[in-house]
Amino acid sequence: MFDPEKDNLQIRCPRLGSIIPFRYCLISGEDSMPCFKIMDCWWEIFDVDSYLKENLPQDIYQGLASAKPKPKVASIVEIAEEAMKKRDK
Ligand code: SF4
Known part of the structure; x- marks a missing residue:
């Protein structure tokens, strides 16, 4: 069961700033x-x-647990896309 207290925790996102x-x-x-x-x-x-293991479907959790860091160029492209989405809101 998702916990609203955890879902409301906040941090500074390294991708969005x-x-x-x-x-x-x-x-x-x-x-x-x-x-x-x-x-x-x-x-x-x-x-x-x-928390994720308890609350996500197993295949999604496994995908996250085994996620490898993306190449830097892919990360930069994602960050640029996020910034453009944010700007257009
Ligand atoms: S990089 Fe992803 S997981 Fe990390 S704070 Fe930003 S949105 Fe959340």
């Missing part, structure tokens, strides 16, 4: 799936690994 809630990270990846960096960004704040 702004403060965002955990719930955003849960839907900001491809096809509204969790962001591929969710483990890296949240492990110091709470036990994100266990």
Whole structure:
């Protein structure tokens, strides 16, 4: 069961440069799936690994747990796309 207290926790997103809630990270990846960096960004704040394991479908959790860092160029393109989306809002 998702926990509203955890979903409202906030950190500075290294990709967007702004403060965002955990719930955003849960839907900001491809096809509204969790962001591929969710483990890296949240492990110091709470036990994100266990939380996701308990709350996500197993295949989605496994995909995140085995996610490899993307090449730098792909990350830069994603960041640029996020910035353009943010600008157009
Ligand atoms: S998980 Fe993704 S969206 Fe969330 S703070 Fe990290 S980089 Fe930003």
